[in-house]
Amino acid sequence: MPAMMRLLAIVLLFAAPGLAHAGRTFGLVIGVNNYTYVPTLDGARNDALDITQALNRSGAARVITLLDQDATKINVTGSWRSLISEAKPGDVVFLSYAGHGAQAPQRNSGEEKDGLDEFWVLPGFNPRNIRETWRETVFDNELSQWFTEASNRGVRVVLIADSCHAGGMERAVNGKLRFVDLGKSRLLGELFARLMKDGEPAPQTEQSVLPANVTMLAATPEALPVPEVVINGQARGALSWSVARAIEGLADRNQDGIITRNETEDYVLATVRMRSESLQTPVFTPLAARSADEILLAVQPRESTELANEAVGQSSSRPQPMARELGFKPVLPILVTGADIQPEDTVAGAFPYQWDARKGIFITPNGDVAAEHISAYTVNDVVSKFILLDFLKAVASRNPGKTRITPEKSLYRAGERIKFDALRGRYRNMLVFNLANTGEVQFLDMVIDGEASNKTFLKEMQVVAPFGSDHLVTVTSNEPLEAIGRAMARGVTPKELLQSLSTRIDGTDTAVAVTPIYTRKN
Numbered sequence: 001m002p003a004m005m006r007l008l009a010i011v012l013l014f015a016a017p018g019l020a021h022a023g024r025t026f027g028l029v030i031g032v033n034n035y036t037y038v039p040t041l042d043g044a045r046n047d048a049l050d051i052t053q054a055l056n057r058s059g060a061a062r063v064i065t066l067l068d069q070d071a072t073k074i075n076v077t078g079s080w081r082s083l084i085s086e087a088k089p090g091d092v093v094f095l096s097y098a099g100h101g102a103q104a105p106q107r108n109s110g111e112e113k114d115g116l117d118e119f120w121v122l123p124g125f126n127p128r129n130i131r132e133t134w135r136e137t138v139f140d141n142e143l144s145q146w147f148t149e150a151s152n153r154g155v156r157v158v159l160i161a162d163s164c165h166a167g168g169m170e171r172a173v174n175g176k177l178r179f180v181d182l183g184k185s186r187l188l189g190e191l192f193a194r195l196m197k198d199g200e201p202a203p204q205t206e207q208s209v210l211p212a213n214v215t216m217l218a219a220t221p222e223a224l225p226v227p228e229v230v231i232n233g234q235a236r237g238a239l240s241w242s243v244a245r246a247i248e249g250l251a252d253r254n255q256d257g258i259i260t261r262n263e264t265e266d267y268v269l270a271t272v273r274m275r276s277e278s279l280q281t282p283v284f285t286p287l288a289a290r291s292a293d294e295i296l297l298a299v300q301p302r303e304s305t306e307l308a309n310e311a312v313g314q315s316s317s318r319p320q321p322m323a324r325e326l327g328f329k330p331v332l333p334i335l336v337t338g339a340d341i342q343p344e345d346t347v348a349g350a351f352p353y354q355w356d357a358r359k360g361i362f363i364t365p366n367g368d369v370a371a372e373h374i375s376a377y378t379v380n381d382v383v384s385k386f387i388l389l390d391f392l393k394a395v396a397s398r399n400p401g402k403t404r405i406t407p408e409k410s411l412y413r414a415g416e417r418i419k420f421d422a423l424r425g426r427y428r429n430m431l432v433f434n435l436a437n438t439g440e441v442q443f444l445d446m447v448i449d450g451e452a453s454n455k456t457f458l459k460e461m462q463v464v465a466p467f468g469s470d471h472l473v474t475v476t477s478n479e480p481l482e483a484i485g486r487a488m489a490r491g492v493t494p495k496e497l498l499q500s501l502s503t504r505i506d507g508t509d510t511a512v513a514v515t516p517i518y519t520r521k522n
Contacts, residue, residue, distance in 0.1 A: 381439030
Protein backbone atom coordinates (compact mmCIF):
# COMPACT_ATOMS: atom_id res chain seq x y z
CA MET A 1 0.00 0.00 0.00
CA PRO A 2 1.33 3.53 -0.74
CA ALA A 3 3.15 5.32 2.01
CA MET A 4 0.30 7.75 2.64
CA MET A 5 -1.75 5.07 4.36
CA ARG A 6 1.21 4.27 6.57
CA LEU A 7 0.30 7.21 8.72
CA LEU A 8 -2.20 4.88 10.35
CA ALA A 9 -0.16 5.41 13.51
CA ILE A 10 -2.20 8.46 14.51
CA VAL A 11 -4.23 9.99 11.74
CA LEU A 12 -7.20 12.15 11.07
CA LEU A 13 -9.00 11.73 7.78
CA PHE A 14 -11.00 14.85 7.12
CA ALA A 15 -13.37 15.68 4.30
CA ALA A 16 -12.18 18.00 1.60
CA PRO A 17 -14.32 20.82 0.24
CA GLY A 18 -16.89 20.08 -2.39
CA LEU A 19 -19.89 19.98 -0.10
CA ALA A 20 -21.42 23.40 0.32
CA HIS A 21 -23.06 22.45 3.57
CA ALA A 22 -22.17 20.32 6.54
CA GLY A 23 -24.36 17.24 6.96
CA ARG A 24 -25.06 15.15 10.00
CA THR A 25 -22.25 13.72 12.13
CA PHE A 26 -21.95 10.08 13.19
CA GLY A 27 -19.26 8.49 15.35
CA LEU A 28 -17.70 5.10 16.00
CA VAL A 29 -15.36 5.53 18.97
CA ILE A 30 -13.05 2.72 20.14
CA GLY A 31 -10.85 2.79 23.25
CA VAL A 32 -8.84 -0.16 24.56
CA ASN A 33 -6.86 -0.06 27.79
CA ASN A 34 -7.24 -3.66 28.90
CA TYR A 35 -5.46 -6.27 26.79
CA THR A 36 -5.12 -9.88 27.84
CA TYR A 37 -2.05 -10.85 25.82
CA VAL A 38 -0.14 -7.58 25.31
CA PRO A 39 0.71 -4.69 27.70
CA THR A 40 -2.19 -2.66 29.06
CA LEU A 41 -2.57 1.08 28.51
CA ASP A 42 -3.72 3.86 30.82
CA GLY A 43 -5.20 6.58 28.63
CA ALA A 44 -6.99 4.99 25.65
CA ARG A 45 -10.30 4.66 27.48
CA ASN A 46 -10.06 8.30 28.63
CA ASP A 47 -9.50 9.31 25.00
CA ALA A 48 -12.52 7.39 23.77
CA LEU A 49 -14.83 8.81 26.43
CA ASP A 50 -13.57 12.33 25.72
CA ILE A 51 -14.09 12.01 21.96
CA THR A 52 -17.57 10.56 22.55
CA GLN A 53 -18.53 13.43 24.84
CA ALA A 54 -17.18 16.00 22.39
CA LEU A 55 -19.11 14.49 19.48
CA ASN A 56 -22.32 14.42 21.50
CA ARG A 57 -21.83 18.02 22.61
CA SER A 58 -21.29 19.08 19.01
CA GLY A 59 -24.66 17.63 18.06
CA ALA A 60 -23.75 14.24 16.55
CA ALA A 61 -26.77 12.32 15.29
CA ARG A 62 -25.50 8.99 16.63
CA VAL A 63 -22.34 7.80 18.38
CA ILE A 64 -21.40 4.16 19.05
CA THR A 65 -18.70 3.69 21.71
CA LEU A 66 -16.81 0.40 22.12
CA LEU A 67 -14.56 0.10 25.19
CA ASP A 68 -12.07 -2.61 26.12
CA GLN A 69 -13.53 -6.13 25.68
CA ASP A 70 -16.51 -4.81 23.69
CA ALA A 71 -14.09 -3.78 20.91
CA THR A 72 -14.26 -7.10 19.07
CA LYS A 73 -13.79 -7.34 15.32
CA ILE A 74 -17.44 -8.30 14.89
CA ASN A 75 -18.61 -5.29 16.90
CA VAL A 76 -16.23 -2.88 15.13
CA THR A 77 -17.17 -4.08 11.65
CA GLY A 78 -20.89 -4.26 12.43
CA SER A 79 -20.93 -0.78 13.98
CA TRP A 80 -19.09 0.74 11.02
CA ARG A 81 -21.48 -0.85 8.51
CA SER A 82 -24.47 0.30 10.54
CA LEU A 83 -23.31 3.92 10.56
CA ILE A 84 -22.31 3.93 6.89
CA SER A 85 -25.68 2.51 5.88
CA GLU A 86 -27.46 5.22 7.87
CA ALA A 87 -25.26 8.09 6.62
CA LYS A 88 -26.34 10.05 3.56
CA PRO A 89 -24.25 11.99 1.02
CA GLY A 90 -22.77 15.03 2.75
CA ASP A 91 -22.75 13.39 6.19
CA VAL A 92 -19.51 12.75 8.11
CA VAL A 93 -18.54 9.62 10.04
CA PHE A 94 -15.89 9.84 12.77
CA LEU A 95 -13.95 6.62 13.33
CA SER A 96 -11.81 7.03 16.44
CA TYR A 97 -9.41 4.37 17.69
CA ALA A 98 -7.24 4.64 20.81
CA GLY A 99 -5.17 1.60 21.63
CA HIS A 100 -2.18 -0.42 20.48
CA GLY A 101 -0.91 -0.46 16.92
CA ALA A 102 1.54 -2.95 15.44
CA GLN A 103 3.45 -3.80 12.27
CA ALA A 104 3.99 -6.93 10.27
CA PRO A 105 5.52 -7.78 6.87
CA GLN A 106 3.37 -6.43 4.06
CA ARG A 107 0.89 -8.71 2.35
CA ASN A 108 1.54 -7.41 -1.16
CA SER A 109 5.08 -6.65 -2.27
CA GLY A 110 5.69 -3.02 -3.15
CA GLU A 111 2.76 -1.54 -1.22
CA GLU A 112 4.88 -0.15 1.62
CA LYS A 113 8.24 1.59 1.29
CA ASP A 114 9.48 -0.14 4.45
CA GLY A 115 7.86 -3.47 3.62
CA LEU A 116 5.49 -3.33 6.59
CA ASP A 117 1.72 -3.23 6.99
CA GLU A 118 0.12 -1.61 10.03
CA PHE A 119 -2.79 -2.91 12.04
CA TRP A 120 -4.81 -2.14 15.13
CA VAL A 121 -4.47 -4.66 17.93
CA LEU A 122 -7.94 -5.43 19.28
CA PRO A 123 -8.16 -6.80 22.84
CA GLY A 124 -8.67 -10.42 21.76
CA PHE A 125 -5.56 -10.68 19.57
CA ASN A 126 -2.90 -13.03 20.93
CA PRO A 127 0.41 -13.01 19.00
CA ARG A 128 1.20 -16.42 20.54
CA ASN A 129 -2.05 -17.95 19.36
CA ILE A 130 -2.62 -16.52 15.91
CA ARG A 131 -4.51 -19.64 14.74
CA GLU A 132 -7.52 -18.67 16.87
CA THR A 133 -7.17 -14.90 17.28
CA TRP A 134 -5.85 -13.52 13.98
CA ARG A 135 -9.21 -12.02 13.07
CA GLU A 136 -9.04 -9.64 16.08
CA THR A 137 -7.13 -7.04 14.09
CA VAL A 138 -7.94 -4.18 11.72
CA PHE A 139 -5.38 -3.72 8.93
CA ASP A 140 -4.69 -0.52 7.02
CA ASN A 141 -5.80 -2.31 3.84
CA GLU A 142 -9.24 -2.84 5.37
CA LEU A 143 -9.50 0.80 6.43
CA SER A 144 -8.56 1.91 2.94
CA GLN A 145 -11.37 -0.16 1.47
CA TRP A 146 -13.84 1.17 4.03
CA PHE A 147 -12.93 4.76 3.25
CA THR A 148 -13.06 4.27 -0.51
CA GLU A 149 -16.53 2.80 -0.20
CA ALA A 150 -17.63 5.71 1.97
CA SER A 151 -16.20 8.15 -0.55
CA ASN A 152 -18.08 6.48 -3.38
CA ARG A 153 -21.28 6.94 -1.38
CA GLY A 154 -20.56 10.64 -0.85
CA VAL A 155 -19.98 10.16 2.90
CA ARG A 156 -17.12 12.06 4.47
CA VAL A 157 -14.81 10.33 6.94
CA VAL A 158 -12.78 11.44 9.93
CA LEU A 159 -10.35 8.83 11.27
CA ILE A 160 -8.65 9.49 14.59
CA ALA A 161 -6.25 6.60 15.15
CA ASP A 162 -4.43 7.26 18.39
CA SER A 163 -2.00 4.36 18.19
CA CYS A 164 1.62 4.08 17.15
CA HIS A 165 3.52 1.77 14.88
CA ALA A 166 7.27 2.24 14.52
CA GLY A 167 10.64 3.73 15.25
CA GLY A 168 12.55 5.01 18.25
CA MET A 169 12.56 8.23 20.20
CA GLU A 170 15.22 10.87 20.67
CA ARG A 171 14.24 11.30 24.29
CA ALA A 172 13.90 8.65 26.98
CA VAL A 173 10.31 8.26 28.14
CA ASN A 174 9.30 5.98 31.00
CA GLY A 175 5.59 6.15 30.17
CA LYS A 176 3.66 3.70 28.04
CA LEU A 177 3.89 3.64 24.25
CA ARG A 178 0.93 2.73 22.08
CA PHE A 179 2.91 0.20 20.12
CA VAL A 180 3.20 -3.58 20.28
CA ASP A 181 6.48 -4.89 18.89
CA LEU A 182 5.71 -8.36 17.63
CA GLY A 183 9.27 -8.91 16.47
CA LYS A 184 10.03 -11.54 13.82
CA SER A 185 7.79 -14.24 15.20
CA ARG A 186 7.29 -17.11 12.79
CA LEU A 187 3.63 -17.02 13.74
CA LEU A 188 3.26 -13.76 11.83
CA GLY A 189 3.86 -15.70 8.66
CA GLU A 190 0.89 -17.84 9.54
CA LEU A 191 -1.15 -14.69 10.17
CA PHE A 192 -0.52 -13.48 6.65
CA ALA A 193 -1.06 -16.90 5.15
CA ARG A 194 -4.52 -16.90 6.71
CA LEU A 195 -5.18 -13.36 5.54
CA MET A 196 -4.25 -14.28 1.97
CA LYS A 197 -6.66 -17.24 2.08
CA ASP A 198 -9.36 -14.77 3.01
CA GLY A 199 -9.06 -13.20 -0.42
CA GLU A 200 -6.57 -11.09 -2.30
CA PRO A 201 -7.31 -7.39 -1.74
CA ALA A 202 -8.14 -5.24 -4.73
CA PRO A 203 -5.14 -3.44 -6.28
CA GLN A 204 -4.43 -0.23 -4.37
CA THR A 205 -3.67 3.13 -5.92
CA GLU A 206 -2.86 6.43 -4.29
CA GLN A 207 -6.31 7.64 -5.31
CA SER A 208 -8.07 4.69 -3.68
CA VAL A 209 -6.04 5.11 -0.50
CA LEU A 210 -6.73 8.81 -0.26
CA PRO A 211 -10.08 9.59 -1.88
CA ALA A 212 -10.68 13.08 -3.19
CA ASN A 213 -12.92 14.01 -0.28
CA VAL A 214 -10.41 12.95 2.40
CA THR A 215 -7.51 14.71 4.12
CA MET A 216 -5.12 12.99 6.51
CA LEU A 217 -3.52 14.32 9.69
CA ALA A 218 -0.78 12.35 11.45
CA ALA A 219 -0.03 13.32 15.01
CA THR A 220 3.65 12.51 14.55
CA PRO A 221 6.05 11.71 11.71
CA GLU A 222 5.86 8.02 10.86
CA ALA A 223 9.32 7.16 12.26
CA LEU A 224 8.30 7.94 15.84
CA PRO A 225 6.08 6.03 18.26
CA VAL A 226 3.48 7.82 20.33
CA PRO A 227 3.72 7.99 24.12
CA GLU A 228 0.84 8.34 26.50
CA VAL A 229 1.15 11.71 28.24
CA VAL A 230 -0.41 13.25 31.33
CA ILE A 231 -2.97 16.02 30.80
CA ASN A 232 -4.87 17.48 33.75
CA GLY A 233 -3.83 14.55 35.92
CA GLN A 234 -4.97 11.86 33.47
CA ALA A 235 -3.11 9.58 31.08
CA ARG A 236 -4.09 10.66 27.57
CA GLY A 237 -3.18 10.71 23.93
CA ALA A 238 -2.23 14.28 22.98
CA LEU A 239 -3.94 14.02 19.59
CA SER A 240 -7.22 12.72 21.00
CA TRP A 241 -7.27 15.44 23.64
CA SER A 242 -6.61 18.16 21.07
CA VAL A 243 -9.16 16.82 18.60
CA ALA A 244 -11.81 16.61 21.32
CA ARG A 245 -11.25 20.27 22.15
CA ALA A 246 -11.39 21.13 18.44
CA ILE A 247 -14.68 19.25 17.99
CA GLU A 248 -16.16 21.12 20.95
CA GLY A 249 -15.59 24.32 19.01
CA LEU A 250 -12.27 25.68 20.25
CA ALA A 251 -10.85 25.33 16.73
CA ASP A 252 -13.63 27.52 15.30
CA ARG A 253 -11.66 30.74 15.56
CA ASN A 254 -14.06 32.98 13.60
CA GLN A 255 -17.12 31.46 15.31
CA ASP A 256 -19.13 30.88 12.16
CA GLY A 257 -20.27 27.42 13.29
CA ILE A 258 -18.01 25.69 10.74
CA ILE A 259 -14.62 24.16 11.57
CA THR A 260 -12.32 24.39 8.57
CA ARG A 261 -9.16 22.46 7.76
CA ASN A 262 -7.02 25.56 8.35
CA GLU A 263 -8.63 26.26 11.73
CA THR A 264 -8.13 22.65 12.79
CA GLU A 265 -4.52 22.66 11.62
CA ASP A 266 -3.72 25.83 13.56
CA TYR A 267 -5.34 24.52 16.72
CA VAL A 268 -4.12 20.91 16.66
CA LEU A 269 -0.54 21.70 15.64
CA ALA A 270 -0.18 24.05 18.59
CA THR A 271 -1.93 21.98 21.25
CA VAL A 272 -0.48 18.57 20.40
CA ARG A 273 3.09 19.85 20.57
CA MET A 274 2.38 21.75 23.78
CA ARG A 275 0.51 18.91 25.52
CA SER A 276 3.02 16.24 24.45
CA GLU A 277 5.98 18.32 25.68
CA SER A 278 7.37 18.40 22.12
CA LEU A 279 7.28 14.61 21.72
CA GLN A 280 4.77 14.88 18.87
CA THR A 281 4.46 17.20 15.90
CA PRO A 282 1.33 16.62 13.82
CA VAL A 283 1.63 16.39 10.04
CA PHE A 284 -1.16 17.03 7.53
CA THR A 285 -1.40 15.30 4.16
CA PRO A 286 -1.77 17.07 1.82
CA LEU A 287 0.49 19.69 3.31
CA ALA A 288 -1.87 22.54 2.44
CA ALA A 289 -5.63 22.79 2.51
CA ARG A 290 -7.28 22.26 -0.86
CA SER A 291 -9.01 25.59 -0.41
CA ALA A 292 -9.14 28.35 2.18
CA ASP A 293 -12.65 27.29 3.24
CA GLU A 294 -12.17 23.50 3.24
CA ILE A 295 -14.88 22.31 5.64
CA LEU A 296 -14.40 19.57 8.23
CA LEU A 297 -17.60 19.68 10.22
CA ALA A 298 -20.29 21.93 11.61
CA VAL A 299 -20.55 22.82 15.29
CA GLN A 300 -24.03 23.05 16.70
CA PRO A 301 -24.74 26.18 18.76
CA ARG A 302 -25.12 24.35 22.05
CA GLU A 303 -23.95 25.41 25.48
CA SER A 304 -20.54 23.81 24.99
CA THR A 305 -20.11 25.71 21.74
CA GLU A 306 -21.04 28.94 23.45
CA LEU A 307 -18.31 28.16 25.97
CA ALA A 308 -15.89 27.66 23.11
CA ASN A 309 -16.95 30.99 21.61
CA GLU A 310 -16.09 32.71 24.84
CA ALA A 311 -12.83 30.77 25.10
CA VAL A 312 -11.36 32.28 21.97
CA GLY A 313 -12.24 35.86 22.77
CA GLN A 314 -15.33 36.36 20.67
CA SER A 315 -18.28 38.44 21.78
CA SER A 316 -20.53 36.77 24.33
CA SER A 317 -22.95 37.73 27.04
CA ARG A 318 -21.02 35.62 29.55
CA PRO A 319 -17.40 35.98 30.67
CA GLN A 320 -14.75 33.68 29.24
CA PRO A 321 -13.97 30.51 31.22
CA MET A 322 -11.35 30.84 33.90
CA ALA A 323 -8.28 28.60 33.97
CA ARG A 324 -9.74 26.51 36.80
CA GLU A 325 -12.77 25.74 34.63
CA LEU A 326 -10.36 24.42 32.01
CA GLY A 327 -8.62 21.97 34.35
CA PHE A 328 -6.04 24.14 36.13
CA LYS A 329 -5.27 23.36 39.78
CA PRO A 330 -2.67 25.41 41.69
CA VAL A 331 -1.01 22.31 43.16
CA LEU A 332 1.40 19.72 41.81
CA PRO A 333 1.29 15.96 42.52
CA ILE A 334 4.78 14.90 43.51
CA LEU A 335 6.70 11.90 44.86
CA VAL A 336 9.74 12.79 46.99
CA THR A 337 12.55 10.33 47.61
CA GLY A 338 15.76 10.83 49.57
CA ALA A 339 14.37 13.60 51.79
CA ASP A 340 11.76 14.05 54.51
CA ILE A 341 10.53 17.44 53.30
CA GLN A 342 7.44 18.19 51.23
CA PRO A 343 7.82 21.03 48.71
CA GLU A 344 5.29 23.85 48.85
CA ASP A 345 2.01 23.57 46.94
CA THR A 346 2.37 19.82 46.34
CA VAL A 347 0.15 16.83 47.04
CA ALA A 348 0.29 13.08 46.66
CA GLY A 349 -1.55 11.88 43.59
CA ALA A 350 -1.67 9.78 40.46
CA PHE A 351 0.95 10.35 37.74
CA PRO A 352 3.18 12.48 39.99
CA TYR A 353 6.29 14.48 39.25
CA GLN A 354 9.30 12.97 41.01
CA TRP A 355 12.09 14.66 42.95
CA ASP A 356 15.05 12.49 43.91
CA ALA A 357 16.73 14.65 46.55
CA ARG A 358 19.86 12.49 46.69
CA LYS A 359 20.53 12.74 42.96
CA GLY A 360 19.04 16.23 42.63
CA ILE A 361 16.90 15.08 39.69
CA PHE A 362 13.38 16.38 38.97
CA ILE A 363 11.34 14.13 36.63
CA THR A 364 8.06 14.80 34.83
CA PRO A 365 5.12 12.34 34.81
CA ASN A 366 6.17 11.48 31.24
CA GLY A 367 9.52 10.23 32.55
CA ASP A 368 11.68 13.09 31.25
CA VAL A 369 14.44 14.70 33.30
CA ALA A 370 13.09 18.21 33.79
CA ALA A 371 15.92 19.59 35.93
CA GLU A 372 19.28 18.63 37.39
CA HIS A 373 21.05 19.68 40.60
CA ILE A 374 17.77 20.49 42.37
CA SER A 375 18.17 20.87 46.12
CA ALA A 376 15.81 21.61 48.98
CA TYR A 377 16.61 25.29 48.44
CA THR A 378 15.59 25.31 44.76
CA VAL A 379 12.87 22.67 44.48
CA ASN A 380 10.05 25.08 45.36
CA ASP A 381 10.82 27.27 42.33
CA VAL A 382 10.77 24.21 40.05
CA VAL A 383 7.42 23.16 41.51
CA SER A 384 6.08 26.69 41.05
CA LYS A 385 7.29 26.69 37.44
CA PHE A 386 5.21 23.63 36.57
CA ILE A 387 2.15 25.00 38.35
CA LEU A 388 2.57 28.20 36.31
CA LEU A 389 2.89 26.09 33.15
CA ASP A 390 -0.37 24.31 33.97
CA PHE A 391 -2.06 27.71 34.16
CA LEU A 392 -0.53 28.88 30.89
CA LYS A 393 -1.49 25.65 29.11
CA ALA A 394 -5.08 26.01 30.32
CA VAL A 395 -5.24 29.51 28.81
CA ALA A 396 -3.54 28.25 25.64
CA SER A 397 -6.10 25.45 25.24
CA ARG A 398 -8.86 28.02 24.68
CA ASN A 399 -6.74 30.34 22.50
CA PRO A 400 -3.34 29.00 21.38
CA GLY A 401 -0.82 31.59 20.28
CA LYS A 402 1.97 31.08 17.76
CA THR A 403 5.72 30.83 18.18
CA ARG A 404 7.82 29.45 15.33
CA ILE A 405 10.99 27.66 16.42
CA THR A 406 13.91 26.44 14.28
CA PRO A 407 15.09 23.73 14.30
CA GLU A 408 12.05 21.93 15.71
CA LYS A 409 13.32 18.95 17.71
CA SER A 410 12.36 16.86 20.72
CA LEU A 411 15.85 17.25 22.24
CA TYR A 412 18.57 19.90 21.92
CA ARG A 413 22.25 19.46 22.78
CA ALA A 414 24.67 21.84 24.48
CA GLY A 415 25.85 24.65 22.21
CA GLU A 416 22.97 24.43 19.73
CA ARG A 417 21.30 27.68 18.75
CA ILE A 418 17.53 27.90 18.67
CA LYS A 419 15.89 30.58 16.58
CA PHE A 420 12.34 31.62 17.34
CA ASP A 421 9.76 34.04 16.06
CA ALA A 422 6.99 35.05 18.45
CA LEU A 423 3.89 36.15 16.53
CA ARG A 424 1.72 38.92 17.98
CA GLY A 425 -1.21 38.47 15.64
CA ARG A 426 -4.10 40.89 16.16
CA TYR A 427 -3.02 41.90 19.66
CA ARG A 428 -1.29 45.14 20.66
CA ASN A 429 0.82 43.75 23.51
CA MET A 430 3.17 40.79 23.82
CA LEU A 431 5.45 39.25 26.46
CA VAL A 432 8.17 36.73 25.58
CA PHE A 433 9.98 34.88 28.34
CA ASN A 434 11.63 31.57 29.15
CA LEU A 435 10.86 29.36 32.13
CA ALA A 436 14.23 27.73 32.76
CA ASN A 437 14.67 24.19 34.04
CA THR A 438 15.82 25.63 37.37
CA GLY A 439 12.52 27.47 37.77
CA GLU A 440 14.05 30.84 36.92
CA VAL A 441 11.90 33.30 34.97
CA GLN A 442 14.03 34.74 32.16
CA PHE A 443 12.56 37.84 30.54
CA LEU A 444 13.34 38.00 26.82
CA ASP A 445 11.36 40.82 25.28
CA MET A 446 8.01 42.59 25.04
CA VAL A 447 5.88 44.67 22.70
CA ILE A 448 3.64 47.39 24.14
CA ASP A 449 1.05 49.08 21.95
CA GLY A 450 2.79 47.68 18.88
CA GLU A 451 6.25 48.97 19.82
CA ALA A 452 9.10 46.62 20.76
CA SER A 453 10.88 47.43 24.01
CA ASN A 454 14.30 46.82 22.42
CA LYS A 455 15.67 48.18 19.16
CA THR A 456 16.48 44.62 18.07
CA PHE A 457 13.87 42.07 19.07
CA LEU A 458 15.47 38.95 20.54
CA LYS A 459 14.99 35.95 18.26
CA GLU A 460 17.67 33.43 19.26
CA MET A 461 18.81 31.40 22.27
CA GLN A 462 21.75 29.05 22.86
CA VAL A 463 21.59 25.81 24.84
CA VAL A 464 23.83 26.02 27.92
CA ALA A 465 24.04 24.29 31.30
CA PRO A 466 22.15 23.44 33.47
CA PHE A 467 20.12 21.09 31.34
CA GLY A 468 16.59 19.77 31.56
CA SER A 469 13.36 21.30 30.29
CA ASP A 470 12.96 24.97 29.41
CA HIS A 471 9.66 26.40 28.21
CA LEU A 472 9.53 29.35 25.83
CA VAL A 473 6.33 31.32 26.47
CA THR A 474 4.61 34.01 24.42
CA VAL A 475 1.64 35.91 25.87
CA THR A 476 -0.28 38.21 23.52
CA SER A 477 -3.21 40.36 24.60
CA ASN A 478 -4.88 43.73 24.43
CA GLU A 479 -4.79 43.75 28.22
CA PRO A 480 -2.03 45.95 29.75
CA LEU A 481 1.14 43.85 30.09
CA GLU A 482 3.90 46.41 30.52
CA ALA A 483 3.96 46.31 34.32
CA ILE A 484 4.35 42.52 34.25
CA GLY A 485 7.14 42.78 31.67
CA ARG A 486 9.00 45.39 33.72
CA ALA A 487 8.70 43.23 36.82
CA MET A 488 10.07 40.19 34.96
CA ALA A 489 13.01 42.26 33.72
CA ARG A 490 13.84 43.13 37.35
CA GLY A 491 13.30 39.55 38.52
CA VAL A 492 10.28 37.57 39.71
CA THR A 493 9.66 34.03 40.92
CA PRO A 494 7.28 31.67 39.08
CA LYS A 495 4.79 31.99 41.94
CA GLU A 496 4.84 35.78 41.72
CA LEU A 497 4.45 35.65 37.95
CA LEU A 498 1.48 33.28 38.27
CA GLN A 499 -0.24 35.72 40.60
CA SER A 500 0.38 38.65 38.25
CA LEU A 501 -0.68 36.83 35.09
CA SER A 502 -3.78 35.24 36.61
CA THR A 503 -4.91 38.65 37.87
CA ARG A 504 -4.32 40.26 34.48
CA ILE A 505 -5.20 37.69 31.79
CA ASP A 506 -7.36 34.95 33.34
CA GLY A 507 -10.77 35.06 31.69
CA THR A 508 -9.68 37.64 29.10
CA ASP A 509 -9.10 37.62 25.34
CA THR A 510 -5.48 36.49 25.58
CA ALA A 511 -3.48 34.03 23.48
CA VAL A 512 -0.66 31.93 24.93
CA ALA A 513 1.99 29.83 23.16
CA VAL A 514 4.05 27.37 25.22
CA THR A 515 7.01 25.73 23.45
CA PRO A 516 8.80 22.98 25.44
CA ILE A 517 12.58 22.87 24.90
CA TYR A 518 14.32 19.80 26.35
CA THR A 519 18.11 19.92 26.58
CA ARG A 520 21.00 17.57 27.38
CA LYS A 521 24.76 18.00 27.58
CA ASN A 522 25.48 15.46 24.85
